Amino acid sequence: MKEQLTESKSIYLQISDMIETDILRGILLEEEQVPSTNELARQYTINPATAAKGINLLVEEGILYKKRGIGMFVAAGAREAINQKRRKAFGETHLAPLLREAESLGVTREELIAMIQDK
């Protein structure tokens, strides 16, 4: 949770994205407690209700779960679930803009594939 917030996206989505990324990278482990809304609020200087909104998105998706009176924890299987989710979204979030830019520059599919293979 060391990324910086930007203006390009809702704060609560950035909070949920950051937690997901930390789980993917193994910074937050499954069955481990995640920072509380007040801790997130203090670290990022954001309203606790906004931090809670980001956390709750992940609870709804089953990536985090609540232990009553203790806090929020990373669910078992969360890492795999996030991986699957991001793979599914990959076409829309990463490929679509790439193809749009390629098209407007007149880069052909063959050229594009060659560029990827050269990387």
Place this chain on the structure above:
Amino acid sequence: MKLQCTDLVKTYGYLNAVDHVDLTLEQGKIYGLIGRNGAGKTTLLSLLTAQNPATSGEVELDGQRVWENRSALDHLCFSRELNISPETGLGNIKVKEYLRIASVYYPHWDAGMAQRLVALFRLPVKKKLQKLSKGMLSMVTIVVALASKAEFTFLDEPVAGLDVVARDQFYKLLLEEYSATGRTFVISTHIIEEAADVLEEVIILREGKLLMVENVQDLLDSARYVSGRAEEVDAAVTGLEIHHAESMGRSKGVAVLLRQGQAIDESRDVTVQPMSLQKVFVALCGEEEKA
């Protein structure tokens, strides 16, 4: 606990500084009060805290009138911008005397907290207020607001004159106190972008009238800036609530506030971007000159 005003009006001469405002402040939220210079922010705050009599209308705390009602006023704190011009006489008061007056006036005063903040801000307590810089005067108002421990605390331009580090420090202190106590804070500011993430709700005043009270995240989720070739932009936003249209040659940009269920027609060749609270504010309040 909730603080409510109904049909609140304050008239100065011919001007309705506060113009028929209905507003309910819930306990346990941080509100931002924004508006252009002269929009009536300070007047509204002084009416809500009964430091200024209303021309008409009511201010009630849980159904009890606030005016000259000590038991209601004990829960309210309005930490004003300090005016040290000669006619107020405030300039000759020393910082520690001003804080002592506040400690008498606010029944839940936390002397320990006041001391900690004075040390943190390195306030020169033996100096007269008129010797303080603008930023230091703001710090004094912040100390009073936080240490008052009032359920409903109003801060008028608390970050005016503060450097960027001190502003960040203030917002962190505010969040700490808010997390620990659940007090309600209402903060007026012109530095909207820095406050945006700290606020839960935003109250926008325009020419004395209440323009909107909205959850900040909901408002930002509904706000989009659409730009591109003018015809494409017009087609993409047909039937939507549009603000602040600007054209340049063949291109055009508009701010859109989407209502529930509405969407921009993204099959059109347009760029759709999120908006910051500051941009939304300018779109809503910055278009008077054009008319």
